[in-house]
Amino acid sequence: MDQGNKSGVTEFILHGLSGSQELQLFYFVFFTLFYFSIVLGNLLIVLTVISEPALHTPMYFLLSNLSFIDVCLSTFATPKMIIDFLMEHKTISFEGCMAQIFFLHVFAAGEMMLLVAMAYDRYVAICRPLYYASIMSLRKCTSLVVGSWLIGVFHSVSQLIFTVNLPFCGPNKVDSFFCDLPLVIKLACTNTFTLEVLMLSDSGLIAMSSFVLLLISYTVILVTVRRHSSTGMAKARATLTAHITVVTLFFAPCIFIYGWPFSSLPVDKVLSIFYTVFTPLLNPLIYTLRNKEVISAMKKLKSRQVCF
Numbered sequence: 196m197d198q199g200n201k202s203g204v205t206e207f208i209l210h211g212l213s214g215s216q217e218l219q220l221f222y223f224v225f226f227t228l229f230y231f232s233i234v235l236g237n238l239l240i241v242l243t244v245i246s247e248p249a250l251h252t253p254m255y256f257l258l259s260n261l262s263f264i265d266v267c268l269s270t271f272a273t274p275k276m277i278i279d280f281l282m283e284h285k286t287i288s289f290e291g292c293m294a295q296i297f298f299l300h301v302f303a304a305g306e307m308m309l310l311v312a313m314a315y316d317r318y319v320a321i322c323r324p325l326y327y328a329s330i331m332s333l334r335k336c337t338s339l340v341v342g343s344w345l346i347g348v349f350h351s352v353s354q355l356i357f358t359v360n361l362p363f364c365g366p367n368k369v370d371s372f373f374c375d376l377p378l379v380i381k382l383a384c385t386n387t388f389t390l391e392v393l394m395l396s397d398s399g400l401i402a403m404s405s406f407v408l409l410l411i412s413y414t415v416i417l418v419t420v421r422r423h424s425s426t427g428m429a430k431a432r433a434t435l436t437a438h439i440t441v442v443t444l445f446f447a448p449c450i451f452i453y454g455w456p457f458s459s460l461p462v463d464k465v466l467s468i469f470y471t472v473f474t475p476l477l478n479p480l481i482y483t484l485r486n487k488e489v490i491s492a493m494k495k496l497k498s499r500q501v502c503f
């Protein structure tokens with residue numbers, strides 16, 4: 196390893212969300228509540244799906260895998276951000292910073308792949324209902340899940356290899372509450388144009404292509420649903436609209452930050468809250484907790500707990 200590489204910088208300074216001291220306290224309370232809701236809500240979903248045999252179907256397995264990845268996504272940076280609200284000096288070690296970049300990209304890319312897998316599952320269920328059982332076997336579901344994680348790890352490693360070896364020689368102020376790749380690259384004492392192009396075509400491509408895939412599959416599903424105008428289909432339409440909203444809230448900030456990495460704006464750190472905090476909170480609310488079968492399984496779980 197080249198020891199001279201990161202000679203100057205052993206830690207980074209995070210600016211966090213700016214504001215007065217009262218505002219920091221408000222952020223602290225607000226995000227603490229958010230964080231605990233995310234973790235509790237999502238873990239409840241995982242527990243419910245795993246403990247209820249009736250929910251052992253590809254759709255619910257994908258949902259609970261999404262919940263699991265949401266817990267991961269909200270945990271790689273948010274607890275540190277919350278504690279940092281109470282700190283005067285918000286610092287993070289070089290290794291910690293690289294770890295944050297690594298995990299953000301594993302979880303975010305994994306989540307994107309999982310959302311595509313879920314849209315695919317709904318597409319088959321609604322547009323090819325007769326073949327659903329043969330197309331979406333449990334084995335297929337498992338390979339979709341494993342594939343999502345593998346793509347996440349591969350994507351993240353491919354970017355990190357270049358980032359850890361950048362020469363950081365002095366500038367170490369990151370204007371966000373965690374180490375976001377475009378902001379960290381900016382600090383390197385070298386021309387980072389090639390790296391930014393690489394990042395654009397790596398992160399940007401993953402986000403863009405899965406977003407387009409999602410839009411296409413949701414459009415096809417909506418058109419199919421429109422042809423049948425029963426009440427059940429009206430419900431399906433409402434659900435799909437909710438899904439599209441969440442998906443857009445997740446992807447739009449990602450594409451905005453990683454699609455135009457050359458000009459990081461102050462608004463970027465506010466946008467990054469969408470994919471680290473808001474999406475993990477909204478996912479269980481929109482995807483699962485409005486679902487009757489999940490709710491009744493949760494009630495069952497609760498009554499079983501009471502019996503113990």
Ligand SMILES: *[C@@H]1O[C@H](CO)[C@@H](O)[C@H](O)[C@H]1NC(C)=O
Nearest residue numbers: 241256259260263336337340
């Ligand atoms: C993820 O999905 C697989 C099936 O493909 C399932 O066996 C596993 O329990 C799920 N994991 C979680 C955390 O829900």
